[in-house]
Amino acid sequence: MKKSIFSKTFVYTVLITYAVITFIPFLWAILSSFKPLEEIVSGITFLPENFTLNNYIQIFSKEPLFLRWMFNSVFITTCMVILNLIFNSMAGYALARIKFAGRNFWFMLILVVLMIPFQVTLIPSYLILKMFGWLNTYQGLIIPGMVNATFIFMMRQFFLNFPKELEEAAQMDGLSRLGTFFRIVMPLAKPALAAQAVFIFMASWNDFMRPLIIMSDEAMFTLTLGLNTFKGQYISFWNLIMAASTVMTIPSLLIYAFFNRYFIKGVTFTGGK
Amino acid sequence: MDMKINKMLATVGVTGMLLGGVLAGCSSDSSSGSGGDGDKTVVELAGWGASPEEKELLQQTLEAFEEEHPNIEVKHEVVSDQYMDVMKTRLVGGEAADVFYLDASEAPGLIDTGVLEPLNDYVTDDFDLEDFQEPLLNAFKSDGTYYGFPKDFSTLSLFYNKEAFEEAGLEGPPETWEELQEYAEKLTVDEDGDGQPERFGLGISQELARQFYKFQPHGGQVTDSEGKAAFAGDNAIAALQPVVDMYTDEKTAGLPSDVGTDWGGDMFGQGKAAMVIEGNWTIPFLENNFQQLEFTTTELPTINGEKATAAFTVAYVMNKESEVKDASWELISYLTGKDGMEIWTSKGFALPTRQSVAEELGYADDPLRGSFIEGSAYAQPWQAGKNLPTIMNNFDNQFSSALLGEQSLEEALKKAQETANKEIGSAN
Amino acid sequence: MEPARKVDHSDDRKKAQSKGINRGNKTKKRMTKSFKEGFSGYIFMSPTIFTIGVFVVIPILYALYLSFNDVQLLGGIGYEFIGLENYTRTIDDERAIIALKNTAEYVLIVVPIQTILALLLAAALNSNIRGKNAFRIIFFLPTVTSSAVLTIIFMWMYNPDGLINNFLKFLSLPTYNWLADPNIALKSIMIMNIWATAPFFMVIYLAAMQDISDSVYEAATIDGANWWQKFIYITVPILKPVTFFVVVMGLIGTFQLFDQSYIFSGGSGGPNNSTLTIVLLIYQYAFKSLDMGYASALAVGLAIIIMVVTLIQKKFFGEEKLHD
Structure with a gap:
């Protein structure tokens, strides 16, 4: 009993310390978004002395395309999340569960793909998109990103631990492989899918380099690109950057909070209950 | 299993290479796709991002152009970051805008690849080439051919904090670099005496772009006639040693990062440096963000008895693959012509490259901007052949290590030059 | 083991x-x-x-x-086959060797720390404690924030008179010039990245831990195993495929370190090449010098290094379940 109290205290200490370490930088950044520029650059104040909402008003009112950028980001990201969830899970499932000729080859290929830095493929990919006429279009961003080797790999590792019995029962009942996958496996893979959805959302939402190269029309910019235009060549509006960063981070946080409930124990299927 | 993989890889590999070849073939001869909208010719103009005020000013200039040329529509694209990387990618893909910005430092490299349209045949007497400041015009010239015309420029001037000068009992700006060193000592404030001054006399920047102009008064140079690095020698040491001494021994000069700022203007504005050597762009920054600051500008102190400063300039250039070259030229000639340039430089964010426009706007008499115009008479454009990116990178790295006292200036320069030339050698 | x-x-x-x-x-x-x-x-x-x-x-x-050609991309694409010349060039390239050294140091320090930290945090969160959700959301903040924003925040905190140095001063500890000192700059990036990446892997561990049946633990509890024993003898072995994933992804991610070096050093890899990584070097050759042939050769070299390390680590982990 004593041991258990000791370990509990230890666990709490670790968690709280780490939470503080994690939270402080963000708190500071968010607080800074409510400060006028002079206060930010004139040294360290933690709490805003001259509280202002001006930074937020400025980014929304001075930039007429802001809402369009927001729409672009939401649209592209939504498509990416849905397509990735389906396709990555299908591939990960096949690699973990279905025996087909060339399975090892495809798995190795996916590992190899992961190992090549993307800067190298940037120019060739650009040429391919140009050939398809997909530059400066939504599909130019969405289709090349609709599967992701990282998450295929992740889903494969998840499905390796997946209980077989349910699938076997379903197949006995005459469900096809695809039927089993969509009706039985996917609903039971919620924790992994939730994790994947959050990661893909963030990767797409925060992607900078690809939209930078693909989108040339300002109206097609994503939020990340759009916000970057706030940064002039030499002039640093830290107040606006911090406000814009806060605006950018909030949707990701909401998405995470939403999917977070799927991580919670009880939805899982392997437990005795 | 291994055999199988090898076989499959080989098949996929051959297919891929064939496709790659096809792709490469396609990309070089396809069109840039800027079509007409009704009767209007659409010209695409690409540039990097700027402050909202500058963006609005450019918009005004473009509207004035469209009013004068009702048959041309300008589509303005902003590349918000890593401008040259994105432009190069688009040029490779044949998707670059018809007209775009080009910094003088990148010009020789890009001209060398042959992607820019030579502009000599377009120039008429009306365009009045003589009116441009010659060094700035020449920055975009190669073998007698013009590939672009400078839209604006800035030189470097000395910014100084008037209050700090008064406190230190200093009158008037330093005239020579030696004097500047003395001033810096008087202006440095280290109240808590921890050896880390709260305010440096001089804010410096370790980049080659901010140091190279000091070589010439000592008889040195950045590159030789073959475009290789050629700065390691007594000339450059004489030019740079004062800065290193001020930074390492005298502790009267500091880098922006030493006091937690991003760049010299920020450092100066926050009162963490009493003097900085910065460009014209610093003026609106200080006026907008540090209204209480009392400052002025003056020409840079002389180096080895000679006047010297750097000039940074940007041109409008034309894509050789453009399908609307005549309309593109109309745009370039308007933006770099007297009318367009007058609108664009009217607010003083950047300075006009045409003498007539500078006179018209009266910048020579402007208390803050006059020194920049004075400087343009003897300024050295920031440009040194097509290998400058490689040279710059190696210099910046080694020079910063000399500033930190990890090696002597002589060693640093030698190492920077050797590494740069080795890289240049194996690339060619 | x-x-x-x-x-x-x-x-x-x-x-x-x-x-x-x-x-x-x-x-x-x-x-x-x-x-x-x-x-x-x-x-x-x-x-x-x-x-x-x-x-x-x-x-x-x-x-x-x-990678086997001398490539000209701009102004009409041209290739000239030069065999292995791009590859042999690396041996003579001083900066490539510095980049490799920096990258190796970075990988060796970051991967073990972030993996263990992620596992421990996940285990702590998965135990029977209050306020799980609050912790989880806070821990996850770095992962939901774009790396550009994170880097900006950290550049700020790393200021000579920024938050971190002020805190160290408050504790009477020595302060550092986090970004300008060549001996420290890479370590500053390490600290930031461990901080930012560990929660990402923590979520993966956590999702996998949800799948572990209670009955396994119940049996152990009856046998009198304590929390730590259960963790070491039950949780860790069951999570092996996930750990394999986490380590492989950690290796790949750390070997491909780019964003932070790029932003911290303004693309130069400075001060004094101390934050120069292989991918940053590839980027410099590909886009600054447009030397795609050599850049590709470096990338292929990097891919081979990553593959070899992955294979070694697979052996180290024992046979991974390829055939299930």
Whole structure:
């Protein structure tokens, strides 16, 4: 009993310390978004002395395309999340569960793909998109990103631990492989899918380099690109950057909070209950 | 299993290479796709991002152009970051805008690849080439051919904090670099005496772009006639040693990062440096963000008895693959012509490259901007052949290590030059 | 390590048994079944094969082809086959060697720390404590924030008179010039990245831990195992496939360090090449010097290094379950 109290205290200490370490930088950044520029650059104040909402008003009112950028980001990201969830899970499932000729080859290929830095493929990919006429279009961003080797790999590792019995029962009942996958496996893979959805959302939402190269029309910019235009060549509006960063981070946080409930124990299927 | 993989890889590999070849073939001869909208010719103009005020000013200039040329529509694209990387990618893909910005430092490299349209045949007497400041015009010239015309420029001037000068009992700006060193000592404030001054006399920047102009008064140079690095020698040491001494021994000069700022203007504005050597762009920054600051500008102190400063300039250039070259030229000639340039430089964010426009706007008499115009008479454009990116990178790295006292200036320069030339050698 | 193996063996045995049973029941249907399996396998894989084929494999092969050529991309694409010259050039390239050294140091320090930290945090969160959700959301903040924003925040905190130095001063500890000192700059990036990446892997561990059946732990509890014993002898071995994933992804991610070096050093890899990484060097050659042939050769070299390290680590982990 004593041991258990000791370990509990230890666990709490670790968690709280780490939470503080994690939270402080963000708190500071968010607080800074409510400060006028002079206060930010004139040294360290933690709490805003001259509280202002001006930074937020400025980014929304001075930039007429802001809402369009927001729409672009939401649209592209939504498509990416849905397509990735389906396709990555299908591939990960096949690699973990279905025996087909060339399975090892495809798995190795996916590992190899992961190992090549993307800067190298940037120019060739650009040429391919140009050939398809997909530059400066939504599909130019969405289709090349609709599967992701990282998450295929992740889903494969998840499905390796997946209980077989349910699938076997379903197949006995005459469900096809695809039927089993969509009706039985996917609903039971919620924790992994939730994790994947959050990661893909963030990767797409925060992607900078690809939209930078693909989108040339300002109206097609994503939020990340759009916000970057706030940064002039030499002039640093830290107040606006911090406000814009806060605006950018909030949707990701909401998405995470939403999917977070799927991580919670009880939805899982392997437990005795 | 291994055999199988090898076989499959080989098949996929051959297919891929064939496709790659096809792709490469396609990309070089396809069109840039800027079509007409009704009767209007659409010209695409690409540039990097700027402050909202500058963006609005450019918009005004473009509207004035469209009013004068009702048959041309300008589509303005902003590349918000890593401008040259994105432009190069688009040029490779044949998707670059018809007209775009080009910094003088990148010009020789890009001209060398042959992607820019030579502009000599377009120039008429009306365009009045003589009116441009010659060094700035020449920055975009190669073998007698013009590939672009400078839209604006800035030189470097000395910014100084008037209050700090008064406190230190200093009158008037330093005239020579030696004097500047003395001033810096008087202006440095280290109240808590921890050896880390709260305010440096001089804010410096370790980049080659901010140091190279000091070589010439000592008889040195950045590159030789073959475009290789050629700065390691007594000339450059004489030019740079004062800065290193001020930074390492005298502790009267500091880098922006030493006091937690991003760049010299920020450092100066926050009162963490009493003097900085910065460009014209610093003026609106200080006026907008540090209204209480009392400052002025003056020409840079002389180096080895000679006047010297750097000039940074940007041109409008034309894509050789453009399908609307005549309309593109109309745009370039308007933006770099007297009318367009007058609108664009009217607010003083950047300075006009045409003498007539500078006179018209009266910048020579402007208390803050006059020194920049004075400087343009003897300024050295920031440009040194097509290998400058490689040279710059190696210099910046080694020079910063000399500033930190990890090696002597002589060693640093030698190492920077050797590494740069080795890289240049194996690339060619 | 010993108990881990034990659990694994028993696991394998069980599997072998169940496979045996399956085989016995279904020998007749085997042929058609394997065909059907193969077919459905490719249906499941088809979106992946298309997308990765067109947008990843072909570009990679193209890059591979480039690595054997002297490439001119601008002003009309031109190749000149030069064999292995791009590869032999690396030996003489002083900056490539510095980049490799920096990258290796970075990988060796960051991967173990972030993996262990992620596992411990996940285990702590998965135990029976209050306020789980609040912790989880806070821990996850770095992962939901774009790396550009994180880097900006950290550049700020790393200021000589920024938050971190002020805190160190408050504790009367020595302060550092986090970004300008060549001896410290890479370590500053390490600290930031461990901080930012550990929660990402923590979520993966956490999701996997949710799948571990309670009954396994109940049995151990009856046997009198404490929290730590359960963690070491049950949780860690069961999570092996996930750990394999986390370590491989950690290796790949750290070997490909780019964003932070790029932003911190303004693309130069300075001060004094101390934050120069292989990918940053590749980027510099590809875009600053437009030397795609050499850049591709460096990238292929990096990919080979990563593959070798992954294989070594696979051996270290024991046989990973390829055939389930």
